[in-house]
Amino acid sequence: MSLLPPAIDRSTLGLHSLEHYAPLIGAATAERIERKADRVRMMQVAHISSTFYGGGVTEILTPLTLMMNAMGIETDWHLVQGTPGFFACTKKLHNALQGQELEFSEQEKAIYEEVVFENATRLHLEKCDAVIVHDPQPLPLVRHFAEREMPWLWQCHVDLSSPHPPVWDYLRGFVEPYDAAIFSLPEYGQGLGTDQRFMTPAIDPFSPKNAELSEQEIGETLKYHRIPTDRPLVTQISRFDRWKDPIGVIEARRKARRQVDCTLVLVGNNASDDPEGHVILETIKRSIDDRVIVLAVDDPILVNALQRHSAVVLQKSTREGFGLTVTEAMWKGAAVIGGDVGGIRHQITDGKNGFLVSTVDQAADRMVQLLNDPQLRRRLGARAKESVREKFLMSRLLEDWLDLLVRYERPVCQ
Known part of the structure; x- marks a missing residue:
């Protein structure tokens, strides 16, 4: 019996099934990943980012969310909606996290926090077993779900080796309520009062961008x-x-x-x-x-x-x-x-x-x-x-996420 919703069959997910990766990663690795997935197959997971278009986060989440669904993990992907002024603010935050010295004014903080609050009112995450927030754009969302029972995980995809201190001091106040902060590399880790995890990104070898061409x-x-x-x-x-x-x-x-x-x-x-x-x-x-x-x-x-x-x-x-x-x-x-x-x-x-x-x-x-x-x-x-x-293939990133979801899996009420 399929673990996917009735309207979805594994065949429709095509190249995003783990079976398709077996010739590249080996049958033993594919079987190990399948066994890890058994524990979390019926989880409901939500990813939240700022765009479906352009940039590395999109390149990761497009195949990852499809693979998670193909494994029987009900996975949604939500976007933060914002004005041009909001995205001008978040671009400054991105640059500051990567070391650019700049001032992030009180007015810009107000714009940033207000737009995130507006997005929080539109999100209905009560049934989720885990929420994964990507990069600084939606970062403050966690403050608007104080009664949450599910784990909230923040993944930072930028180079955080030497962030501009005043801006990082401001943002870390939003990071620390998360159950974990996930960085691409160990050298991006910061002194945080929350758990820190590290996982490198990966590519989908079967996407139009990466598939074989004659x-x-x-x-x-x-x-x-x-x-x-x-x-x-x-x-x-x-x-x-x-x-x-x-x-x-x-x-x-x-x-x-x-x-x-x-x-x-x-x-x-x-x-x-x-x-x-x-x-x-x-x-x-x-x-x-x-x-x-x-x-x-x-x-x-x-x-x-x-x-x-x-x-x-x-x-x-x-x-x-x-x-x-x-x-x-x-x-x-x-x-x-x-x-x-x-x-x-x-x-x-x-x-x-x-x-x-x-x-x-x-x-x-x-x-x-x-x-x-x-x-x-x-x-x-x-x-x-x-x-x-x-x-650096997507199957390895999927396995990393399975390991992390198991770690933060909520106990099942009897």
């Missing part, structure tokens, strides 16, 4: 988007954000071009909760030459084709909570140059499955090295793909 499909996709292939491609894919250092990427390519020719492609989208994106995009457009292509699109097939075809994939971030675009490129066997920060350094072992860089000059030098050495690109790419298979 050479014909790759060629047709690049041709459709008018991306020339007469010279090697160097690509960076990320939302248009200052922390991704797109201007540094453009300068690195300009320096590398003195020794080896290439075309740079920058692809990004503007998430609905990021009001700074269009400003960064306009700055990028003013900084390019004729061999730099900038595309503001949300096309997973294009991302897939570019990461598979490019000679070099960059993610030259100066702050990075984890860096799923790095994971995605490594899964496709790409030669990746990443910023030596945050979660990128937990994915790339310098010189073994990619390169880590801290400056524009280092990025340019590695670019030249890779463009001139196809065998090195293939060797790094093969090791990169294997490291993702071992550590």
Whole structure:
């Protein structure tokens, strides 16, 4: 008998069933995850974030919530609704958590807290067995459910290694009522009066962005988007954000071009909760030459084709909570140059499955090295793909969540 609601069958969840992962992770691992799921199959879980579109949280929650439902865990995904003023405030909080020194005024605090309160009145979570809140946008929600019986868990996806102290002091007052705070890496942990847990993000290898593509499909996709292939491609894919250092990427390519020719492609989208994106995009457009292509699109097939075809994939971030675009490129066997920060350094072992860089000059030098050495690109790419298979597939993240849900499982009343 299916544990899913009558209107849903496992077959309709297709590639999100655990069985589909068995050839990648092995039958023994798949069976272990199934056994862990037995204890929590009938739980009702709610995830709360700020957008269905753009950014790493969406990339994680889209497959994760589907996999949880496929396992028989009734999983909802709610959004925080907000005004442009609210998202301007939360973008400042995001930047401050990643170390930018800024003032968060009393007026901004009032806007932030009032909009979250309004959202709390719309949420009906009484039947949930666990509530999982993502990032700073919905963080204060917990204060409006003082009579809660279920565990509330806050997951922070940003680089919290050196938050701006005044802003963090303000936000930690909302964090500590949670039953646990979850961070991507141990170095993001803070001195909190609540339990702290750590789990690295992961990718869905079967999504349109990550699934296998034929050479014909790759060629047709690049041709459709008018991306020339007469010279090697160097690509960076990320939302248009200052922390991704797109201007540094453009300068690195300009320096590398003195020794080896290439075309740079920058692809990004503007998430609905990021009001700074269009400003960064306009700055990028003013900084390019004729061999730099900038595309503001949300096309997973294009991302897939570019990461598979490019000679070099960059993610030259100066702050990075984890860096799923790095994971995605490594899964496709790409030669990746990443910023030596945050979660990128937990994915790339310098010189073994990619390169880590801290400056524009280092990025340019590695670019030249890779463009001139196809065998090195293939060797790094093969090791990169294997490291993702071992550590960063969505099945592993599902298992992490099963372990955590069991830990905070409420006793069943007799």
